Amino acid sequence: MADVTRREFLKVTGASLAGSSLVLLGFSPTAALAEVREFKLARATETRNTCPYCAVACGVLMYSLGDRSKNARSSIFHIEGDPDHPVNRGTLCPKGAALIDFIHSPSRLTRPEYRAPGSDKWQPISWDEALGRIAKLMKEDRDANFVARTPEGLSVNRWLTTGMLAASASSNEVGYLTHKVIRSLGILSFDNQARV
Amino acid sequence: MRRILEPGQIEAFAEGAIPRLRLPDRTRLFASRAQRLRQLGAPGAPGQAIGDYLRLMAAVAEAQQLALGTFDAPLPTATQLARSHTHGMPLIHAGGWPRERAWRDLPAQMCAAVAAAHDVPAGAREACERLRTLAPQQLEAQADALLAARADAVEVAVAPFLMAALQAYWVALASRLTPDQVAALDVPGLCPVCGTLPVASIVRADERSQGYRYLHCALCATEWHLVRITCSQCQGTANIAYHSIEGGAEAVRAESCDGCHTYRKILYQEKDPNVEPVADDLASLALDLLMSEAGYHRGSGNPLLWQTPAERRAESVSAT
Numbered sequence: 001m002a003d004v005t006r007r008e009f010l011k012v013t014g015a016s017l018a019g020s021s022l023v024l025l026g027f028s029p030t031a032a033l034a035e036v037r038e039f040k041l042a043r044a045t046e047t048r049n050t051c052p053y054c055a056v057a058c059g060v061l062m063y064s065l066g067d068r069s070k071n072a073r074s075s076i077f078h079i080e081g082d083p084d085h086p087v088n089r090g091t092l093c094p095k096g097a098a099l100i101d102f103i104h105s106p107s108r109l110t111r112p113e114y115r116a117p118g119s120d121k122w123q124p125i126s127w128d129e130a131l132g133r134i135a136k137l138m139k140e141d142r143d144a145n146f147v148a149r150t151p152e153g154l155s156v157n158r159w160l161t162t163g164m165l166a167a168s169a170s171s172n173e174v175g176y177l178t179h180k181v182i183r184s185l186g187i188l189s190f191d192n193q194a195r196v
Numbered sequence: 197m198r199r200i201l202e203p204g205q206i207e208a209f210a211e212g213a214i215p216r217l218r219l220p221d222r223t224r225l226f227a228s229r230a231q232r233l234r235q236l237g238a239p240g241a242p243g244q245a246i247g248d249y250l251r252l253m254a255a256v257a258e259a260q261q262l263a264l265g266t267f268d269a270p271l272p273t274a275t276q277l278a279r280s281h282t283h284g285m286p287l288i289h290a291g292g293w294p295r296e297r298a299w300r301d302l303p304a305q306m307c308a309a310v311a312a313a314h315d316v317p318a319g320a321r322e323a324c325e326r327l328r329t330l331a332p333q334q335l336e337a338q339a340d341a342l343l344a345a346r347a348d349a350v351e352v353a354v355a356p357f358l359m360a361a362l363q364a365y366w367v368a369l370a371s372r373l374t375p376d377q378v379a380a381l382d383v384p385g386l387c388p389v390c391g392t393l394p395v396a397s398i399v400r401a402d403e404r405s406q407g408y409r410y411l412h413c414a415l416c417a418t419e420w421h422l423v424r425i426t427c428s429q430c431q432g433t434a435n436i437a438y439h440s441i442e443g444g445a446e447a448v449r450a451e452s453c454d455g456c457h458t459y460r461k462i463l464y465q466e467k468d469p470n471v472e473p474v475a476d477d478l479a480s481l482a483l484d485l486l487m488s489e490a491g492y493h494r495g496s497g498n499p500l501l502w503q504t505p506a507e508r509r510a511e512s513v514s515a516t
Contacts, residue, residue, distance in 0.1 A: 010458075010494040012484035012503070019504030022249050024353040026317025031245035036485045040442045044449075046425050048433075061424070083407030084423045086206050089213065090407045 045074065048082060051096045055168040055193040058096055059085025076103055138162060138185075146186060163189030215405055217378055217388070220417035222264050222371035226364070230257035232472040236479035242445050243479030250479055252313060252320060253500050256357065259309030260364045267368050269296040281379050286391035288369050290343040290415055293390075295365065300335055302361035303327050310357070323353040330354075343415070345393070345497065347505045355502035363499060366390055366416035380420070385428055387413035388420055393496035394460065396473040397428055397451065401465035409462070412473035414499045427453035428460050429495040438462070439490070441483060447471050448480045450487050459487050460495040474499060 017029040044065050051058040059082035066074035079099045083090035092099075102108065112130035113122040125133075145161040164187055166178045175192060182190050236243035237250030272280070272287055280287045307324035310316055330338065335358075341349035342359050370389045381388050394411035398419070401407075410419035411428055422428060425436050428451070435454035440446070447468035452459035461480060463471040478498050487494075497503070 010497060011488050012481065012494060013488050014485070016503045016506070019352065019508070021352050021356050021500075021502045022246065024319060025249070025252070025323055025356075026319025027246065027249045027252075029246070032481050033485070035245045036482050039444065039482055039486060041439050041486045041490060042442045044438045044440070045436070046438065048425055082424075084214070086213075 050169040051092065051099065052102075052167065052169045053093075053095050056087060057169055058082075058088035058092055060092065060096065060099065076100065079103075142185065157186050158188055159186035160188060162187055164191075166190070166192045168193050214408055214421055215375075216380065216421045217375045218400075218405070218410060218419035219373055219375060219378075219389075220367050220371045222367055224261075225367060225371075225417055226257045226261035226264065228470075229472050229475050230254040230261065232470055232475040233257060233479070235470065236475060241479075242448075243481070246479070246481055248315065248317075250475075252310065252316060253356065253475075253478065255309045255313040256306050256360045256500075259306050260360055260367075262309075263302055263305045263361075263364045264368055267298070267302065267364060269298065269365060269368055271369060271372055277377060284379070284382055286381065286387060286389055287373065287378060288366065288390050288416070290366070290390045290392045291340075295336075295339070299339075299361065299365045300332060302364055303335070303358055306357045306360045319353065324357065326351075327354045327357055343392070347503070348508065350502055352502045352504050356500045359499045359502075363415055363417070370413075370416035370418050378418075384420075384422055384431060385411070387411075387416060387418055389413065389418045390416045392416070394428060394473075395496065395498055396461040396463060396477040397422065398463040398471065398473050399424070399465060401469065414474070414496065417474075427451070427456060427458070429453060429458045430456040432456065439483070439487060441486065444482075445480070448476050448483065450483055450492070452487070452492050457492055458495045459492045 014029070014033050017023060017033070020029075023029060042065070044063065047062045047064065049060050049062055051060050060079050061082045062076050063078040063080075064074045064076045077100075079097075081088050081090040081092040081096070112125050112127055114125045114130070114133070115122045141162050142159050146157075146159050148157055149155055164178075164182050166182075167174070170178065170192065178192070179190075231254075233243075233250045233254035235241060237247035237254070238244065239247070241247075243250050277287060279285075280289075304327075307327055310320055310324050337349075338351060338354065338358055339362060340346075342355060342362065366389075373389065378388050381391075386393065390413060392413050392415040395414035397409050397411045399407065399409045409422055409424045411422050412419050426433050427436060430453060432453050432455035437452050437454070439450040439452060439459070440448065445468070447464045448471070449462050449464075450459040451462045461477050461483065463473060463476050465471055478500055481501075484494065
């Protein structure tokens with residue numbers, strides 16, 4: 001009950017202002033109440049994220065306009081270093097500072113594309129096709145080149161003809177899973193750093 | 197030599213690198229607040245609709261500054277400080293700290309400023325008269341109600357002047373502490389010096405604190421660090437949004453949380469170097485009205501604007 005009273009107390013409305021110190025001291029809220037009818041509320045969000053470029057993994061704040069809760073498309077208009085982030089303390093390198101162009105770039109890759117051997121054209125393909133093709137080629141290559149034992153009879157279980165480059169901004173959990181998947185196939189060439 | 201950080205060390209270094217605390221500067225806190233209140237209440241400024249009220253509060257803030265020139269009260273002793281640290285309690289807790297009797301002279305000084313101000317409505321003069329006639333125990337009881345934010349016991353008309361007197365008292369103390377005396381509380385939403393809720397938060401732009409967000413205590417004006425995009429009420433980090441008046445001041449926004457449905461205003465010194473938490477929060481009353489329509493509650497009130505709780509308003513209507 002006390003909580004209800006307290007919450008009511010902290011709502012500022014035309015009715016609550018009538019009982020406020022502003023009115024009780026002899027001032028009028030009329031102008032303030034009239035003014036508000038002319039105003040509209042704009043909503044923006046700030047989102048914490050990690051810069052995708054390199055393994056330093058700087059924290060960034062992304063500023064966007066628009067109301068995600070009302071199906072409106074929100075649009076990021078500014079990105080800066082996160083001052084609270086222990087790694088970069090609000091700073092960003094020139095590449096990171098230009099992240100906004102990365103997001104709005106007309107040539108940003110937003111779907112899988114495929115360029116056939118010998119072709120000079122990229123063609124869009126579905127995720128299913130892309131993943132299916134990658135899996136098929138990986139299996140073919142692994143079946144042909146997997147080394148279970150060296151000529152000396154040493155057990156190695158390695159697959160040297162394929163490598164993997166993962167994302168540098170991955171969380172620990174994603175890093176763990178990537179590692180487990182790749183190493184269990186026998187792949188040794190494996191990196192999480194984009195080497196900027 | 198290779199050095200590997202142990203768990204917890206990164207956080208410990210981070211804690212040390214961010215200036216966690218900004219204690220109030222008694223030589224100019226209230227003077228800047230007064231100046232800002234006048235600026236915001238001027239014709240064409242964001243607070244012009246309640247400009248008269250802002251100017252009266254500016255006169256009160258000037259009286260607070262003047263009072264601080266001479267007023268002082270004893271600081272906590274080493275034993276008291278150690279006890280607060282042991283139990284993780286605020287050092288000069290608003291609700292429990294024994295006030296020196298000398299504080300009772302401060303409300304009269306606030307009222308002297310009201311008497312000297314121009315165009316003061318009769319209501320304000322009457323409130324000051326009422327404040328002068330309060331017996332010491334009534335004064336103490338009102339002070340206790342204000343410090344505990346017990347809306348049902350607060351006399352709304354005298355509250356801003358009495359609160360101003362209490363602010364001067366607490367700033368006199370807080371301004372003489374040193375940052376290493378003040379330990380962080382395990383409740384990030386309360387002032388580590390006096391345990392009061394913050395009036396607003398401010399993202400500072402000076403070299404030492406650039407880009408860091410601080411909560412500003414409504415009573416002792418101490419500022420303490422809180423990570424940005426965090427609800428200052430429930431510490432939630434999901435569904436935080438920033439609301440502003442379209443085409444209005446860019447330096448004042450309402451930081452809302454859809455977890456607890458509250459908001460507190462956040463000021464950006466980068467957009468306007470003169471922003472002052474108490475003054476800008478009070479002057480942006482229009483934003484409060486809009487946030488209220490949008491279904492959000494204030495996290496806590498402004499120390500210079502008090503409201504009668506709804507059920508007491510209902511009583512006074514039925515009584516007339």
